[in-house]
Amino acid sequence: MGFDFESTEAMAGSIFMGAGGAMPAIWTLIAAIVCVYALWSGNRHEHQAYDKLKK
């Protein structure tokens, strides 16, 4: 990631970090995994709450 622009004059087209490399794909995948983890964690918390109420 990071940038190698020498000045703002060189900033043309894509200006996001990692543009043109493999990192955007990797971060897209990580973001998707975070979503799946959040759902898994939420589901576990929710079912634990229901089980607790039953006891």
Next chain:
Amino acid sequence: MEEQLAELVAKVAELEAKANVTNTMFAETYYYLSIPLMVIIHAGFLAYEMGASRQKNALASGIKNILAFAFMMPTFYFFGWWIYWGFPTGLTFSEGGMGISGAGYANSLALGWGGSAAAMGPNIADQASGVFWGAFAMFAATTASIFSGAVIERIQTVGFVILAVVLGSFAWVLAAAWGWHADGWLVTKFGLHDFGAAGLVHAVAGFFALGVLINLGPRIGKFNEDGSANHIGGHNMPFTVTGLMLIIVGFWGFLMACVIIPGEAWSWYGDKATTIYGTPMTLSSLAFNILMGMSGGIIGAWVIARDPFFMMSGALAGIIATASGLDVYWPPLAFVMGFAGGALLKPCYNWLERRGIDDAVGAVTVHGTIGLFGLIMFGVWGSGLPALQGDGVATVSLLGQFVGAVVFFLVGFVPGYVVSWLLNAMGMLRVTKEAELAGLDATKVPMQAYPDGITASAMPAE
């Protein structure tokens, strides 16, 4: 003389460059500002749903609604936007006549990796993709919020979020690709016209909710053994009604984002605004017809129901009943259509309730039934309108609008029913009976909506 001419040419070029920058900045700002306006829709749905919940479920309803919004953004980024550009010609992923659809086209601008990433992140050569994506993501979130209210007080949070993603980042996007895209097969073959998304947003979301409600079942205590229904009132009607008004404020952003403004490389014309189909229109059309339709809806609901909940729902119904043709309705006709939408609300809501469907906020009726009503009726009033820019294109017809209505019903209902059936089979759809009776806030939310309770300040009038 030549020197003066050269100077003049340079001056004109300079002015042209400045005008282009102004127009591009205007275009970017126009869609950018539609986004916070559409966020107001979600503020409205949040207030609406929390107010319509009983006190014991107020925060759980809020959490569910907020999460629908939050999960919609990344999932629409990951795959929803691709579906819109990839699917217009049907299930073949082929390129349409306008050359702006198909798998190849979608791969070039709607994926978060490879060459497509240039259109999916900050790019100073592209001042359109981000604001268009943002506006569409907000449409997606709106569908999820429409569905959200119907299922309050007994659906599991994660099961709900999964359903919201299926609706917002898949089902309605498919409908939009087919009926809200210049290469959409419903448009090119059947002349479908749904300017303000009465069918492809509202009806899809409303009937998705119906599919889910069938598997989810009613709240405990909603129906008696003889099948008669009890009214389960929310804990804060003023909050609900204010939420409805906020939704209507946000609708102005939703509808302004349905307009393609002129003068850019991606515009249909250099000098006039159009619908997403490239048919000419003005923002004044919207001002006339939204206000007339909305007012008709309020009055229609008041005549039939006499209560503020249905009156504000009637405002929504009035806009939805006219949404398909807000670009070309004659304002008094929009008023009458709005009136009909508002008047139909309560009878349609009661009809559904008599069939054992517990739609807590009337979402199936307001968005589903009235959405299809508006879509089909536009085929009566708008027959002959060119469906697309250009010569020899399909025109609006009652048959075309009816085909669109059937498709949108199925695109909403089938995924809602199937996915909720699967979630139910996996134990991820409905909360336990104990949790429903105790209240969802006490069961799983680590705070209280009203720690000091709510006390009546005065006795009600006799």
